[in-house]
Amino acid sequence: MTNPEPGEKQLLKRELGFFDLTLFYIAGGLSLRWIATAAAAGPSTILVWIFACLFFFVPLAASVLELSARYPQEGGLYVWTQRAFGDFSGFLVAWMYWMSNLPYFPAVLYFGAGSLLFAFPHGQKLTNSSNYYLLFSLACLAVITLLNVRGLKFGKWLNSLGALGSWLPIIILLILAGISVFRFGSATKFTVATMTPHASLRNAIFWSTVFFAFGGCETGSFMSEEIKNARRTIPRALIVSGILLAGSYIAGTIALLVALPSAEISGLGGFVSAVQVMCARLGLPWIVLAIALLVALNSIGGAASFLSSTSRLPFVAGIDRYLPKAFGKVHPKWGTPWIAVISYGVAGMLCALLSQAGSTVQSAYDLLVSMSIITYFIPFLYLFFAMIRLQREPFPQGAPRLPGGRPVAIVLAVVGLLTTSLTIVLAVIPSSDEPHKAIAIAKVLGSTFLLIGAGVAVFWGTTWRRRNTEGVTRPHD
Numbered sequence: 001m002t003n004p005e006p007g008e009k010q011l012l013k014r015e016l017g018f019f020d021l022t023l024f025y026i027a028g029g030l031s032l033r034w035i036a037t038a039a040a041a042g043p044s045t046i047l048v049w050i051f052a053c054l055f056f057f058v059p060l061a062a063s064v065l066e067l068s069a070r071y072p073q074e075g076g077l078y079v080w081t082q083r084a085f086g087d088f089s090g091f092l093v094a095w096m097y098w099m100s101n102l103p104y105f106p107a108v109l110y111f112g113a114g115s116l117l118f119a120f121p122h123g124q125k126l127t128n129s130s131n132y133y134l135l136f137s138l139a140c141l142a143v144i145t146l147l148n149v150r151g152l153k154f155g156k157w158l159n160s161l162g163a164l165g166s167w168l169p170i171i172i173l174l175i176l177a178g179i180s181v182f183r184f185g186s187a188t189k190f191t192v193a194t195m196t197p198h199a200s201l202r203n204a205i206f207w208s209t210v211f212f213a214f215g216g217c218e219t220g221s222f223m224s225e226e227i228k229n230a231r232r233t234i235p236r237a238l239i240v241s242g243i244l245l246a247g248s249y250i251a252g253t254i255a256l257l258v259a260l261p262s263a264e265i266s267g268l269g270g271f272v273s274a275v276q277v278m279c280a281r282l283g284l285p286w287i288v289l290a291i292a293l294l295v296a297l298n299s300i301g302g303a304a305s306f307l308s309s310t311s312r313l314p315f316v317a318g319i320d321r322y323l324p325k326a327f328g329k330v331h332p333k334w335g336t337p338w339i340a341v342i343s344y345g346v347a348g349m350l351c352a353l354l355s356q357a358g359s360t361v362q363s364a365y366d367l368l369v370s371m372s373i374i375t376y377f378i379p380f381l382y383l384f385f386a387m388i389r390l391q392r393e394p395f396p397q398g399a400p401r402l403p404g405g406r407p408v409a410i411v412l413a414v415v416g417l418l419t420t421s422l423t424i425v426l427a428v429i430p431s432s433d434e435p436h437k438a439i440a441i442a443k444v445l446g447s448t449f450l451l452i453g454a455g456v457a458v459f460w461g462t463t464w465r466r467r468n469t470e471g472v473t474r475p476h477d
Contacts, residue, residue, distance in 0.1 A: 018233050021234065022240050023163040028162075029217060030163070031213060032252070033270070034249065045210070050250070052213075052419075055418075056214055057217070057242065060416055061217045062402055067390065068235070069234075069400050073225065076221030077093060078094040081094075083390065084385070084390050085382070088459055091322045095455030095459075105137070105306070111295075112297075112300055113136035114133070117292070140303060141349050145345030148308045149338045151335055159305050159308075161301050162305065164294070165294040165299075169294045177278070181258050181259070183282070186257075207426050310344065311344040314340045326339045377423050377427070380420045385417070387412075
């Protein structure tokens, strides 16, 4: 990694403390859309949640905990992969990760837009309006970008609102489910047969999205030099948010299933539509308005957390000159990588525009989710390999480490590698109701290889230009 421009990284401001970072993780990691998706698939998904938590989230959080304690530099995953495997791997991982979040932004905001419609009497008329979903996404991304340009001091409030938009709906859901069970009994039978996951094309994409739902704990480390006492703050925030995250997903799914049959839970506004049915049965229709607004906030907060954190990857790549020099600039007054933030926000808006080209809302949403999952999980393969490879380096004195040390770290990384590989394979399989399965697979794989190829071309093109202008590649730290 090349030396930063004098004064650039030093201009970054440490704005995030333990409470801020915990809310950040919750806003980015806890998305209510996955609770609705899980409940729609039936009671067997409860075991899938538990499996994903134990065999993906725990290894991922443990790897992030250890690697961020070893190397608490801005860029996180970029720095770890670069240190373990060199510049090319570091850049390619960062490229895939920030590209994976471009389709994530409109996908999560589509869910928020669909949920918001339940807050208005005639809102459902816009359910199939592509223009409505597009304008909502563009407006939200513009606000998120502007706030993050001004600094994490302002941007973190969106994360806090996003966390609030996940906690309150789940608490209300649990209360409504309890009342519903008391008055009507459980709408779902929980037996060994119904809770046993079955392998099928229909379930494959769901299993991959459950693993996807547990992603996000790696993002805080991208902003390590903007976190107060990052070596200790990141592990503490990870542990607290991780417990809340897993508990919320499992409890929320159970609550929806005891209140409603899984067949009544579906669509882009699945969570709110399910709550609407519950409230109608209980004679509490006014609650739907509050839930709809909170769920929209949850989606906006999730998009905000990933934009603010992931924009730090092109920032450090700009410092290393693998992207234009401007990406590595910090605003002298606001202390933010403002050009990287603006560029990433604009790229997200362009992705929202392209996603609607010749597509219905639902088909655009499904394609965005599939693209996000594959390009998002490939960097995790590098992360777990880096976790294993970097065990050979001495551990910093006084930094928090995993109990059990090197053997436990390697075992967890291997488990993470296996489940990540499984998730990538499952994400390629189209849903059973997809009429053109071969075309759907070609779209997902084609877009993935196109993104990877573009990253390779950018890296080698930049390397070639630097060799011709400087004579040699700059030395590494």
